[in-house]
Amino acid sequence: MAHLKSMDLPEPVTREEAAPRPAKSRWWIWLLVVGIVAVGGWYYHDGHPKAQAENSRANMPGGPAGSGQNGMPGFNPIVPVVVATAQHGDVPIYFTGLGTVTAFNTVTVHSRVDGQLVSVAFKEGQFVHQGDVLAQIDPRPFQVVLEQAEGALAKDQAQRKDAETNFERFKLLFNEGVIPKQQLDTQQAQVGQFDGAIKTDQATIDSAKLQLSFTHITAPISGRIGLRLVDAGNMVHATDPGGLLVITQLQPISVVFSLPQDQLPQVVAKLRAGGQLPVMAYDRDDTAKIASGTLASIDNQIDTTTGTYKLKAVFSNDNNILFPNQFVNVHLLVDTKRNLTVVPITAIQRGPQGTYVYAVEHNNVAKIHTVTVAQSTNENAGLSSGLNPGDTVVIDGQDKLQDESQVSPNFGMPRRATGPNAGNNPASPAPNAPANPAAQPTQPSRGATR
Secondary structure (H helix, E strand, C coil): CHHHHHHHCCCCCCHHHHCCCCCCCCHHHHHHHHHHHHHHHHHHHHHHHHHHHHHHHHCCCCCCCCECCCCCECCCCEEEEEEEECEEEEEEEEEEEEEEEEECCEEEECCCCCEEEEEECCCCCCEECCCCEEEEECCHHHHHHHHHHHHHHHHHHHHHHHHHHHHHHHHHHHHCCCCCHHHHHHHHHHHHHHHHHHHHHHHHHHHHHHHHHHCEEECCCCEEECCCCCCCCCEECCCCCCCCEEEECCCCEEEEEEEEHHHHHHHHHHHHCCCCCEEEEECCCCCCEEEEEEEEEEEEEEECCCCEEEEEEEECCCCCCCCCCCEEEEEEEEEEEEEEEEEEHHHCEEECCEEEEEEECCCCEEEEEECEEEEECCCEEEEEECCCCCCEEEEECHHHCCCCEEEEEEECCCCCCCCCCCCCCCCCCCCCCCCCCCCCCCCCCCCCCC
């Protein structure tokens, strides 16, 4: 018994073993529960109201097109758009390039004689005409030379008269046999010598008068005077490198510009046909037209480094708005596509079906019309098919449209076709029509438009 008891009795429990064991950690279970509760609360307070609001908007008139959440049909939205009216007109073809204004003539005025500059008769920046007096050099030394030449002429004329009188006497004496023939010939030669001296004196007088006239410095051309280079009181010489002033001719004036060599055949063909090609100069920003002129000539070679060729246009420049060395953008009109349906370029859309526009029907429904663009600029597009003059097209707001979308049209500023027939069928804007930056008057495009 004692043995069995010793076998059945449990081993003595120590103090450490008698203490209760901590339960296994289940913190991740509580973390999962908290996360589920948080997600459920977010869905109830945030996601569920949004879904309800979207369903409500889908079932309201003017809500998103298509079916609602439960398959209920929705309503097409009314999209506000800006529209314009297609016109019948012409679309020009422009070649554009960068140009520099060049004076027809530029003259540096020098003194042709040496002397002191006693007066200046011009103001800096003044416009002068050919022949106007610009400056005066001290004329007294040249006047003295002229008087000396005139005195020499008077002396030689008197001596010739005496020699001629003696020659007449010698002829009488020779006829009476008093003097030999040799003496008569000598006297005749003396008269001829004085004739030569008189001519020399006359040439000297003319030279002195010419030098005297050079003391009055006049304008060789009509133009604008630059800054004065020499002040009154200075000694000036004919060999001075700087000159007295510079005159630049401004009327007419030329512009030299460059175009790509690929455009040369079309320009040459127009010139050979005998037509004058209009040229327009635009400001540095290429937004405002400065002046109009005509093409004068084409350079005789192509620049191999840039692949361009130079052209020269002439402008009357009556208002003196063009200035030498001024930078301008040049637009050369080479052709005009006529009898097209013209719409603003912003109306043209491109997609898998090709080029199209949104045309607004009588019930304010926008429908897709596939069109063919015959010619375009940076402002207008000329259509050869797909649209008729008088049709209304959307020029702003197409990104919100689909075929047969309901629209609320607002007329922008209509564009007028450019060309000889422009303005024959103008589209008048609606009263109080909002200004549309995309519908401004036509400007030629940059580069060749094809």
